[in-house]
Amino acid sequence: MWEMGERRKRRRVGIVKLLFAVMLGMILIPPLILTVQPAGMESQTAEVSIQGATVAQGETVEVPINITDVSDLGATTIWLSYDSSVVTVEDVSEGTLGGSLTVGINNTAGVTKMSWFSATGKTGDFVFAYVRLKAVGSPGDVSVLDLDVKKMVNTSFEPINYTVRDGTFSVEVEEILPLEADAGGPYYGYVGQPITLEGSATGGVPPYHFAWDLDNDGEYDDATGDTVTWTWSTAGTYTVGLQVTDSATPANVSTDDATVVVSEITVTLVSIQGATVAQGETVEVPINITDVSDLGATTIWLSYDSSVVTVEDVSEGTLGGSLTVGINNTAGVTKMSWFSATGKTGDFVFAYVRLKAVGSPGDVSVLDLDVKKMVNTSFEPINYTVRDGTFSVKAKNFFVSITPSNITVNKSETVLVDVRDADTGEPVEGATVDLSGCGVEMSNETNASGIAAFEVKATSTGNITVTVSKTGYNTWTKEDGIVVASIVGIGDMNGDGKVDFNDVIALAIHIYFGEPVYDNPDVNGDGKVDFNDVIALAIHIYFGEPIYPQ
Numbered sequence: 001m002w003e004m005g006e007r008r009k010r011r012r013v014g015i016v017k018l019l020f021a022v023m024l025g026m027i028l029i030p031p032l033i034l035t036v037q038p039a040g041m042e043s044q045t046a047e048v049s050i051q052g053a054t055v056a057q058g059e060t061v062e063v064p065i066n067i068t069d070v071s072d073l074g075a076t077t078i079w080l081s082y083d084s085s086v087v088t089v090e091d092v093s094e095g096t097l098g099g100s101l102t103v104g105i106n107n108t109a110g111v112t113k114m115s116w117f118s119a120t121g122k123t124g125d126f127v128f129a130y131v132r133l134k135a136v137g138s139p140g141d142v143s144v145l146d147l148d149v150k151k152m153v154n155t156s157f158e159p160i161n162y163t164v165r166d167g168t169f170s171v172e173v174e175e176i177l178p179l180e181a182d183a184g185g186p187y188y189g190y191v192g193q194p195i196t197l198e199g200s201a202t203g204g205v206p207p208y209h210f211a212w213d214l215d216n217d218g219e220y221d222d223a224t225g226d227t228v229t230w231t232w233s234t235a236g237t238y239t240v241g242l243q244v245t246d247s248a249t250p251a252n253v254s255t256d257d258a259t260v261v262v263s264e265i266t267v268t269l270v271s272i273q274g275a276t277v278a279q280g281e282t283v284e285v286p287i288n289i290t291d292v293s294d295l296g297a298t299t300i301w302l303s304y305d306s307s308v309v310t311v312e313d314v315s316e317g318t319l320g321g322s323l324t325v326g327i328n329n330t331a332g333v334t335k336m337s338w339f340s341a342t343g344k345t346g347d348f349v350f351a352y353v354r355l356k357a358v359g360s361p362g363d364v365s366v367l368d369l370d371v372k373k374m375v376n377t378s379f380e381p382i383n384y385t386v387r388d389g390t391f392s393v394k395a396k397n398f399f400v401s402i403t404p405s406n407i408t409v410n411k412s413e414t415v416l417v418d419v420r421d422a423d424t425g426e427p428v429e430g431a432t433v434d435l436s437g438c439g440v441e442m443s444n445e446t447n448a449s450g451i452a453a454f455e456v457k458a459t460s461t462g463n464i465t466v467t468v469s470k471t472g473y474n475t476w477t478k479e480d481g482i483v484v485a486s487i488v489g490i491g492d493m494n495g496d497g498k499v500d501f502n503d504v505i506a507l508a509i510h511i512y513f514g515e516p517v518y519d520n521p522d523v524n525g526d527g528k529v530d531f532n533d534v535i536a537l538a539i540h541i542y543f544g545e546p547i548y549p550q
Helices: 004-021 501-513 531-543
Strands: 046-052 053-055 060-081 089-096 100-106 111-135 142-152 161-165 167-171 180-182 187-192 195-198 200-203 209-213 228-229 237-246 255-261 268-272 274-277 282-303 309-316 323-327 333-357 364-376 384-387 389-393 396-403 406-408 413-421 432-439 441-446 451-456 460-467 476-485
Touching: 046 142, 053 060, 053 111, 089 100, 111 167, 142 161, 180 237, 187 195, 195 255, 268 364, 274 282, 274 333, 309 323, 333 389, 364 384, 396 460, 396 476, 406 413, 413 432, 413 460, 432 451, 441 451, 501 531
Parallel strands: 046 161, 053 167, 180 255, 187 255, 268 384, 274 389, 406 476
Antiparallel strands: 046 060, 060 111, 060 142, 089 111, 100 111, 142 167, 180 200, 195 228, 209 237, 237 255, 268 282, 282 333, 282 364, 309 333, 323 333, 364 389, 396 413, 413 451, 432 441, 432 460, 460 476
16 A cells, blocks of 8 residues: 555656646647647637837847737747848847746747746736847848747646737838039139049949049040049139949939139148038148248148137148147137248148037038248248138938828828938937928927927828928928828718718808818819709719719
C-alpha cells in the first residue's frame, strides 16, 4: 500500500511539472489539442492583434500587441515574424496583463518570441506587450507584422479559442522638393581678370549636372561644374545663365540667371566677399586690396550687425608685414591695422575674416568697410574705392500638407493645413497661412502642433491658392492647394442624404422664398430654376424618371 501511494504521488508531481513546462512554452501543445473545445465550456473567441505603423527611415515607434475579449487567460506564447530588411524589433516591454513575460528577439531570423504566464486568470481586454519597431528599410518598403499564436490556455490549461489580426509596417516615402537652380551673384570683377562664379541647386534628385551660358547666347555650352571662372575683356554689366539637371528619370531641369559687373581697374579697390551661411555655421571670407602701388600702411574697420553675424577670428592675408587686430562683437566692429617697411604692389588679401551666423534664418547684415588710412612708404595717401559685402543667414523651407485637398462647392468643410520644418520635420508654430480663390479669402496662424484650421465654404469651382509664410522661412505657395469640385446632382435639396418628398418641398421653398438648397436646383437642365424643376423632381421620386440631363 505504501509503495502504491508513492507511485500515485510521483505521477501527480510529474503531471504538474509537465503542465508547468507547457505554460512556460518549453513544450508546444499539438494544434489538435488546442482546437478541441472541452465539453461544457462556453464558446468565446479572443482576438490577438498588432497595430500597424508607418515610420520615417531610421526612426522608431512603439506598437501594442492586444488580446481582447479573453476569459481566464493563464498562459500564452506568441511569435511575431517580420521582414528584418524592412523593420527590426528594438525592445519588448510588458503590457497591462501583469504576470511574467519572457522575450527572445532574433532580428537575423526576423522573429521575436514572447511567452506569458500568470497563476491568476485574466479576463477582459489587455495589452499583451509593447513592441518598439525601427524602420531599417528604404522609403516605400513594406513588411507584414505576422502574429503566430503558438499556445493560449486558461488557468485549467484548457485551450482558448482565438483569432489573429496581423499588422503592416511601412517605411515612409519622402517628398522630393522641386529642383531649383541658383546662379549666385551678383558678381564683381575687373577687365582681364578671372571672375569666379558659384552655382548651387536644391530639391530634385542629386547628383546634379551644372552647365553655364557665359556669352548670353542661350546655349549652356560654355562651362560645366558648380564653380567656374570666366574672364571678360571689356567693362560692362553681363548676364550669365546656369542650367541644372538632376538624376531623376526623366530628368528635371531648372535654370537661373546672375549679373556680372566688370569694371576697369583705375584706382585701388578695397572689398570684402559676401556670404550666405546656415544658422550657427562659420565661413572665412577675404578682405581684398587690388591694383595697389607701393602700399606701406593701412587701417581698415569692419562694421556689422552683431545680432546677425560675429567675427570669430582674423588671420593674416598675403601681404606679409605686421597685422594687428581688435575684435569687439558687442559694438559690432573689428579694427585692423597693417604696416610694412617695404611697399607692396599688385593684388593682395589684406586679411581672412572668419564670420559666424548668430542671427535667425533670413537675417541680413551689411559688411561695411571703412578705410581709416591708406598710405605708401612715403606716407602719401593712396586713392581707393570701397565695395562692401553682405552677410545673410540662410532661410529655411516649409513642408506643408493639406487635408482634405479636395472639397465640394457650396459645402462647408474643415480644412487642416499642417506646416513643418522641411529639414527637421518639427511643427512650425506661428506661421501665417492664407487661402485665396473660389470666393474664399481666409487667414490663420499655425498652433504649437503646426496646424492651421479653417472652415471653408467655396462659392465657385476651381483652385484655392494656399500660401504659408514666416520670418526666417522661404514663402511656400501652391496655386492648386485646395481643389473645389462641383456637386454631383442627385436631387438631395435639403442635404439630409436622402431623396424624397421633403426635397420637393425644399426646392419649392427655394424657388418662392429664396431659402438655400444643397444640390443643383436646375433639375430638368433647361438653364432655368422654376416650378417645372419641382415637377421634374417629384416625377423622378415617384416614377423614376431621370433628372439632370447631360
